[in-house]
Amino acid sequence: MSKKLLLQHIDVPGINTYEVYRKQGGYKAVEKALKEMTADQILEEVKTSGLRGRGGAGFPTGMKWSFLAKPEGVARYLVCNADESEPGTFKDRYLMEKIPHLLIEGMIASSFALGANTAYIYIRGEYFYVHRILENAIKEAYANGWLGKNILGTGYDLDLYMQIGAGAYICGEETALLESLEGKRGNPRIKPPFPAVAGLWGRPTVVNNVETIAAVVPIINEGGANYANIGVGKSTGTKLISASGHINKPGVYEIELGLPVEEFIYSDQYCGGIRNGKELKAVVAGGSSVPILPKELILKTAAGEPRLMSYESLGDGGFQTGTMLGSGGFIVMDEDTSIVKNLYTFSRFYHHESCGQCSPCREGTGWMEKILKKIISGNGTLSDVDLLWDIQSKIEGKTICPLGEAAAWPVAAAIRHFRKEFEEYVTNPQNIVDVKHYYRVNNLAAV
Amino acid sequence: MNVKIQFSEKALASVNEIIARYPADKKKSALIPVLHIAQAEFDGWLSAETMDYVASILEIKPIEVYEVASFYSMFNLKPVGKCLLEVCRTSSCWLMGAEDVVRFIENKLNIKEGETTADGKFTLKTVECLGACGYAPMLQVGDKFYEFLTLEKTEKIIDNLDSTGKRSTYNGWQTGKESEIIMNRVD
Ligand SMILES: Cc1cc2nc3c(=O)[nH]c(=O)nc-3n(C[C@H](O)[C@H](O)[C@H](O)COP(=O)(O)O)c2cc1C
Numbered sequence: 001m002s003k004k005l006l007l008q009h010i011d012v013p014g015i016n017t018y019e020v021y022r023k024q025g026g027y028k029a030v031e032k033a034l035k036e037m038t039a040d041q042i043l044e045e046v047k048t049s050g051l052r053g054r055g056g057a058g059f060p061t062g063m064k065w066s067f068l069a070k071p072e073g074v075a076r077y078l079v080c081n082a083d084e085s086e087p088g089t090f091k092d093r094y095l096m097e098k099i100p101h102l103l104i105e106g107m108i109a110s111s112f113a114l115g116a117n118t119a120y121i122y123i124r125g126e127y128f129y130v131h132r133i134l135e136n137a138i139k140e141a142y143a144n145g146w147l148g149k150n151i152l153g154t155g156y157d158l159d160l161y162m163q164i165g166a167g168a169y170i171c172g173e174e175t176a177l178l179e180s181l182e183g184k185r186g187n188p189r190i191k192p193p194f195p196a197v198a199g200l201w202g203r204p205t206v207v208n209n210v211e212t213i214a215a216v217v218p219i220i221n222e223g224g225a226n227y228a229n230i231g232v233g234k235s236t237g238t239k240l241i242s243a244s245g246h247i248n249k250p251g252v253y254e255i256e257l258g259l260p261v262e263e264f265i266y267s268d269q270y271c272g273g274i275r276n277g278k279e280l281k282a283v284v285a286g287g288s289s290v291p292i293l294p295k296e297l298i299l300k301t302a303a304g305e306p307r308l309m310s311y312e313s314l315g316d317g318g319f320q321t322g323t324m325l326g327s328g329g330f331i332v333m334d335e336d337t338s339i340v341k342n343l344y345t346f347s348r349f350y351h352h353e354s355c356g357q358c359s360p361c362r363e364g365t366g367w368m369e370k371i372l373k374k375i376i377s378g379n380g381t382l383s384d385v386d387l388l389w390d391i392q393s394k395i396e397g398k399t400i401c402p403l404g405e406a407a408a409w410p411v412a413a414a415i416r417h418f419r420k421e422f423e424e425y426v427t428n429p430q431n432i433v434d435v436k437h438y439y440r441v442n443n444l445a446a447v
Numbered sequence: 448m449n450v451k452i453q454f455s456e457k458a459l460a461s462v463n464e465i466i467a468r469y470p471a472d473k474k475k476s477a478l479i480p481v482l483h484i485a486q487a488e489f490d491g492w493l494s495a496e497t498m499d500y501v502a503s504i505l506e507i508k509p510i511e512v513y514e515v516a517s518f519y520s521m522f523n524l525k526p527v528g529k530c531l532l533e534v535c536r537t538s539s540c541w542l543m544g545a546e547d548v549v550r551f552i553e554n555k556l557n558i559k560e561g562e563t564t565a566d567g568k569f570t571l572k573t574v575e576c577l578g579a580c581g582y583a584p585m586l587q588v589g590d591k592f593y594e595f596l597t598l599e600k601t602e603k604i605i606d607n608l609d610s611t612g613k614r615s616t617y618n619g620w621q622t623g624k625e626s627e628i629i630m631n632r633v634d
């Protein structure tokens with residue numbers, strides 16, 4: 001059994017309520033942090049733990065916290081990123097739905113470490129029923145003295161509020177999120193200045209993902225060094241993986257970083273293999289933005305080493321033969337899946353979600369969607385495939401925020417690894433067979 | 448500005464609670480949550496009159512409300528049917544048959560995606576990933592997530608909504624008992 005730090009008590013009935021959560025040892029990290037530790041000691045533990053941001057970029061959390069500016073007399077904030085809209089990702093929702101007090105506990109301990117007296121959880125608008133769960137949990141935490149004035153008699157004050165979004169993927173990008181929290185359109189800001197210096201209302205702000213903040217709880221309870229002992233190399237601790245697509249057991253799994261990808265896909269403890277006895281074709285391992293990999297490259301690196309669920313192993317080979325851990329949105333596709341059609345759903349998504357500030361992204365995502373639509377409707381040409389390649393290469397690195405890259409990478413990777421399928425689609429569109437639920441290319445040998 | 452509409456007392460209480468979550472000089476931060484409440488209060492969409500009203504409450508210019516309302520996909524700037532059926536069409540849902548669900552609803556209700564039935568009961572919309580990828584395919588109606596859809600299940604859901612005839616929107620800022628909460632996710 002692999003070690004669980006976040007979802008350890010997930011099956012305890014009523015764990016979403018304060019009483020049960022507390023009985024299972026909940027809020028001990030807050031007691032320890034506020035009564036026995038200084039803010040600097042907590043920061044040191046987080047640094048020692050090696051925890052990396054779970055929102056997608058994997059930036060070391062301790063380092064991010066240490067960048068927070070602390071000018072005298074200026075309020076600073078902790079903002080939790082619960083926007084979760086990277087396709088394939090639903091772990092934050094699961095955590096907030098099942099064990100909301102873990103997030104609240106993490107928010108309190110982290111806010112204390114950062115010296116914030118006000119904190120916000122920015123949650124995507126569509127998670128209506130999760131809003132209620134969180135609101136209830138926050139009320140319970142206030143009622144039991146974990147939030148508000150003079151917490152545990154230590155003199156530390158913290159107000160925690162939820163703020164809801166209204167349907168915009170871009171608001172997951174931290175500066176767009178801050179704009180949205182200020183009641184504006186979600187247009188990402190030019191960096192620098194970084195939020196650590198000028199964030200919410202121009203004041204120093206740390207933005208962290210739900211899972212990152214939740215992980216601070218076991219780090220305080222068990223110590224940073226013990227946390228760092230779990231995992232492999234610079235991928236320490238556990239990670240929540242959202243598994244979806246053609247697998248027998250879709251859902252959210254907490255894994256120790258370093259688990260072999262093959263075990264994750266085929267073991268009954270996790271995905272339980274491919275549905276209907278089909279063969280695996282490809283995987284998008286870290287949410288829609290990361291490069292898709294064909295079966296051979298997701299199970300083994302180009303060098304023939306087993307691929308592991310870790311930042312380094314998934315990244316092995318760069319974008320030529322590797323991918324990224326990203327948000328942990330693990331989308332599995334079986335042998336009948338059309339990579340071209342799946343890519344179309346991604347490109348349509350990015351076009352829909354581009355905020356429109358930067359021309360390469362605003363126009364490029366639209367062109368890519370249009371060309372893919374032309375291809376899947378049977379009217380594509382071989383030069384369209386080259387044009388797609390050309391457009392994606394001209395978006396990357398030319399935009400204010402990384403949505404540009406997020407839109408370009410999936411296109412590049414699909415063409416890089418599945419060019420034959422694109423060519424088949426444009427030269428023999430009559431061979432594309434509509435199977436129930438998805439599309440496949442008829443006369444291609446198992447790719 | 449001559450605004451005639453008015454929030455109910457309950458909604459106004461929620462609005463004031465939300466405004467209190469931000470520093471006194473940052474009232475504008477309450478805009479998005481308040482627009483959600485306004486949309487639920489005033490027939491599921493945001494008319495110019497509604498947006499002007501929200502502007503007056505938050506003491507900001509109407510344009511500041513329009514530019515936000517038009518940015519976010521959850522805000523409807525045109526009237527919608529009593530039940531807004533939103534089917535996710537992104538990768539994981541597509542892999543599991545979202546297109547079949549859309550086609551089925553189109554045929555059943557005799558409308559195309561983006562349209563409203565003649566009796567004003569249903570609007571069908573396709574949307575991007577709603578964070579239910581592992582429970583695909585999925586459909587959101589108001590504040591409910593219907594997951595692991597089959598065509599039979601989809602039909603039942605629509606028939607049930609049809610028979611209640613109620614508007615399915617988010618009812619403001621309510622918190623509920625646990626049993627009510629869990630009910631809002633329908634597997
Ligand atoms: C287009 C875009 C969308 C993003 N969406 C999310 C998101 O939904 N949730 C999230 O936690 N981070 C998201 N991020 C990453 C955030 O910008 C930020 O890096 C993260 O919240 C930092 O938290 P962490 O260090 O704890 O991961 C997104 C980034 C980009 C560029």
Ligand code: FES
Pocket residue numbers: 087088089535536537538539540541575576577578579580581583585
């Ligand atoms: S892809 Fe449909 S909910 Fe994520």
